[in-house]
Amino acid sequence: MSTHTNDYVPHAPGYVDNEGPKVVTSRFPYEDSFTMERSLATGGYEGLKAALAKSPAEVAQEVKDAVVLGRGGAGFPAGIKWGFMPNIWPRYLVVNGDESEPGTYKDRLLMERDPHQLIEGCMIACYALGLNQCFLYVRGEMPLAHERIATALNDAYAAGYVGKNVMDTDVSIDIVLHWGAGAYIVGEETALIESLEGNRGQPRLKPPYFPAAKGLYYQPTIVNNVETLANLPWLMVNGAEAYKQMGSEASPGTRMLAVSGHVKRPGVYEVEQGVVSFRELFYDDNFCGGIRDDNELKMFIPGGGSAPWFFEDQLDVPMEGRTVGAAGSMLGSGALVVMDETTDAVKACLRVVRFFARESCGKCTPCREGTSWEEKVLQRILDGHGRPEDIDLLLEIGSNISPGTYPVAAFGDEGLEAVPFPPKQTTICPLGPSSVAPITSAIRRFRDEFEAKIDASSDDAAEPVGAAAGGH
């Protein structure tokens, strides 16, 4: 299928079939893209066949050569990650399908629309890593994805693409499907492993629990994102050279970007990495087609709720991990949230912070207590009980979760302040620090909005709530 409709695909809710090369969404326009029949009719499992014809080392080298960057958030090259596995057996592949970053919904489409492609990718990765046990962890709130993967997995087992003696070779690989219970933190790889083991989903400390060394059941474990693995079938069929023809030199291939918010056509787009800029994505007719009602852009989140905000100034940054990182944020999981001039910055800030406060697992003190404190202060400001010192207080709470200068993109005349990402943290995982990003972004850029709300607060409301309530 080479013709692009440049519009929504009705049976793939949210997906926009834009112009451009397609690596992982090529089957989406077919209504029955999730079936074994459609998959086989459109080159399904050809990548696995090609991989099995090579040695595992050759497959791993191909992935390394193609520089397949992880699509889950950190953007680490998968081939290099695989190289960290020590020579210890048993070892496991865990597929992170617990997509839950605010704004992200690309992996859900991949799992719902093309489960065979994912299964094939898992098989290729397992073969390259020389392991025979894969766990596919699907987020609890995605029943359709779970159902389709389960069906696809049964079909693939029946057809001999998974299980004992794959495609009549002496390779045997099992894939276990696991349904999560619904927690954002389980998207963090060590928390996902804890959850998979049947424990409470809470992150483990790295070191010593780097998954590649001590992962699932304290054995070497590779945790890969759904989209990362979905790239592998295409790569095996077409080769690393063809893969690197797409995208930029540092970030070859395509990415699925999920755009939401105040654009005319929000949705998931597969675009070449580092070629398209934010401006093109938001305004080009091939993509989102402009800001709603032709309003002015106020700010946008370039990589999920955890990412520091971008503004007008960063619109021309090309979309790849390297450049976005240098500009002071991250492309993360490819979730873009666009907010126009009608947006209340304080409310937007609260909305993101509240998410992290509610999703904190409660393990580390700074995150458990700090995020809920931030939420309460922001809510109080919005309720008309703000105090002038609350702005500094918010920044201070943030610095106790994420010490040091937090990366904040350009604001006003002060230019670009680029700090390496991820930030320093007093917590085990980056969830707590993620709540700091919207606060520092909003306060530095829109301090006047905070101040206006605080100035409008009634005098008696400045009375400390705890004291008024009698406190303890």
Added chain:
Amino acid sequence: MTATEETPTTTGVPFTLNGVELEAHEGENLIDACDRLGVHIPRFCYHPRMTPVGMCRMCLVEIDTGRGPALQPSCMMTVSPNMVVNTESEATVKAQDGVLELLLINHPLDCPVCDKGGECPLQDNAYAFGPGESRFVEEKRHYEKPIPISDLVYLDRERCILCDRCTRFADEVAGDPLIHFVDRGAQTQVNTFPDHPFSSYFSGNTVQICPVGALTAKPYRFKARPWDLTGVESTAAVDSTGARVAVQSSQNRLVRVLGVDSDAVNWGWLSDKERFIHEATDAEDRLTDPLTRDANGEFVVRRWVDANRAAGEALSGDADRIGVIGGARLPLEAQFLWARLLEAKGITNVDAQLGDGLDPAIVSGAPRATIERACNPGGVVVLLGADPKEELPSLFLRLRHAVAEDGVKLIELTPRASGLSSYAKARLHALPGTAAEVAAAISTGASAAVGGVDAAELAKAAELLGSGAPVTVLVGRANLAESPDVTVAALSALHDLVPDLAVLSGLRRGNVHGAIEMGLTPNADGTEAILTAAVDGRIDTLVLLGADPMADVPNRDLAEAAFAAVSTVVSVDTFNTASTARADVVLPAAAWGEVDGTFCNLEGRLSPLAAKVTAPGQARADWIIAAEVAAAAGVDLEVTTLGETRARMSAEVDALAGIDLDALEGEADGPLLAGDHAWSLSAPSVSVPPVDGYGLRLLVDRTLWDEGTMVHHAPSLAHLATTASVSVAPGVLDRLGVAAGDTVSVGHANGSIELPIKADGRLPEGVARVPYRANGFDAGALIGDGPVVDVRIDRVGS
């Protein structure tokens, strides 16, 4: 101590701590290394006896391992070569200050009414490392406070700082994962699951390790303030493990007992019995005055000299017609003096066990093991006795850690699954009476089951015992309805198979090992022989040293008959018991916590017993009673002080040679008795009849909470006593055609009793279990003279 005083070891790992170059041990945890080197890092969740989790974030320090300084939790970091650690840097101080402010935002400021106030790590750290002032003006988190999570422990979730100490303890130390985190984020709370209270034998430890006042113990709540408390180190004497404790009092009342970390014994943990049994010391109905009978047979209060004279006269009759029972509850010094007195009088009918123990030769006639030896990684432990969880709970925690974490391999040679069963490598659940046959079959091999034990399990045991690993046998009395000879014969059979095994005595009663060493338990069947002699008219005077044969001797009919037959009973005790009620002379003794003395635990390890409060009324220390009764009986023991007694003991008892009993206080582990035993245990022969067709073999054993005198007198514990019932394997219920909860009749030739029946998966088929001294029925009534007891269970009514 400053960071520079420690002498570096040659094999150490060099690292820099606050600018000073030091050495850590190989693989040493950073926070431990800093503690050892005199640099204190604040912490809440870290506990040296549990797995570090790094979640309170209080111990964050700046660490540079070559990639630039970063904040890391020091409890999770192993010191690596050339690591640079800064516990005082700006970033460290800021992080610690921040964590404390965050911990305090939702913590109630109710310190003035909090039990922990004054000894609270959160208070202490807030003063030392905190910001001093809170910027939090929002409403604090609210929960119902406090809620009971067990019979003994209350939880105040508002005070909780979610450090995971109690939950980790319950899961990894006690093996009772009944409290857990529920909900998430700021709503995370510790709680129990609905209808599953935290009913652990070890729940009190969570109160002790709670770094705030979130967990409080019912017996101590609002009883005292920490600054009113004074304390001494002592030893828990309620069982023979000898757990080290700190005893604290306020206004001359014992109010709290805390575990003290002793590497050799209890690692700081205590069972709830050891922790809360001190309540009995404070009980209303203690014996406070010497008593004798008047002409009408009524008790009258007497002066000590008169009572002593009466006791002295009783001891001055024909030595062969006097029997002395008890002494296992006395401190070593009193045991020594009583033994000297009895020796001077030529009295040889003496026994400190009450018919529920074993031949003392298992202590004196076998190489003796320490707890450390039993728990040493790589070893094999054979459990030939009662469930240590029920009888020796602090020892159970050590054994559990050994088998769960350290790879010690456990063989159960018991009548039922014990609290350690899930970790056992071989489970030899021998039908009562067959333990010796089963033990013998381990070496000879068997093609069919022996005593209900599969050949496969026997083969597993044979492999473990033949592996060459050091073997320790924990020997105790698994079944009070079975002749103790069966156990000794089984031990002997194990010795035939493993000649270099060592024995860890599982005799449970307090200071019974001291009594054995001092000579108060010369015979295997002492108490039964004494009582039989009394029934036969060969003994007419009984002297009871803290013993209640009417309740403690399993063969209850025999005890009853003996008391009816004798003419004089002298009882030295702390409480009115069934036996003191039958006494002619009653001498009130000071209880645990009221006297100084020495304790000898099941390893033969000596530790101090300390006086913290004064005894009520005229009650006196046992050693004084012994000395004065001796004087009244015309024997001069030549001691007027405890110190003189100890000097005599050191001079006269070989096992105490070179041990200064005055210097035990403050010794972390305590010295072991001198002397090593060669194997000299002879196998008794015991013949056990076959089980009759529809009979079940009776298993009578103890539970931690029973109707024992001490538990009965501790208000917080008394209601925990097990309720009487008979349990059988689930399959047996069907065979009998009864349902769990039904009332059944349990009977044998001499009578029957009606009890509710329960299913218990830990029991093998063919066994009926009735707990000893349970609330409502005492299984002693079912126990007779035979080597085993067979019972039949019948439906009652339609």
